[in-house]
Amino acid sequence: MEMWYCRVCGLDYDVSPWGEDGHTPDYTCCACCGAQFGIDDYNVVTAQLFRATWLTEGAPWFYANLKPSGWQLAAQLPQIPLAYQ
Template sequence: MTMSTAQGFEPPPGPEEESVCRVCGYDEELFWEGGWPTNAICPCCGNESDIKDLSVMGIRDYRGYWVGHGAQWNSPPLKPKDWDLLKQIANIPPEWR
């Protein structure tokens, strides 16, 4: 048992900082900060960073649903003119693919 657990505090569940969406690879938003999800909504795929993002299967399910429905942008005005889905998905960290 760690000191923080002994005192009733749980350690943060995630990375100290993460700016890449685990679902689509979008990389212009802070999705995790201080080990906790920021609840930021990805303007690309619409995923909200939260504790559910700790499950690789959950991430893969959402990604499959999003891509299967045409990989539509959640915030179309922010979509780059030269956007390339495959290049963006390559940004996803290996542990979340």
Template sequence: MKISNCPICGLPWSETVDEEEVRYSYWICECCGCEYGNDDNPAYRENWLKQGAPWFDPKQRPSSWNLEEQLRHIIPDWNAR
């Protein structure tokens, strides 16, 4: 399956990539800080949200950022796939 958003926080990416590439990439999301292949699971998301959804790289946060809109693009059962 091709995906174009962080499966944990929903941050849109500049390009669409294969799900398997993300799972084993060890890329780090600039928004939630998830390291794919290591942290990517619903518990990580829950903890990130409990902390107030802080940006891992605050300089990358758009001024028009909307958490609720972004969360519409998560993959709720990401670790179960």
């Protein structure tokens, strides 16, 4: 199964919120950083700005109840697609 990674925080997903064509966002929010797909990750600049704010705020989980035990931010950030780093 191919994984998709949030353009803002690198959280892995089984299915892309950008649709099968990679261009049609579903406008849901990342469970980790809260970025709204299609808005906050629309391009490199918006993704980088959202990430900077999220990190400044301490990288809180948007859906805290979904945060895995032992979660490591440093392990997740490298999963951000290169084009959006």
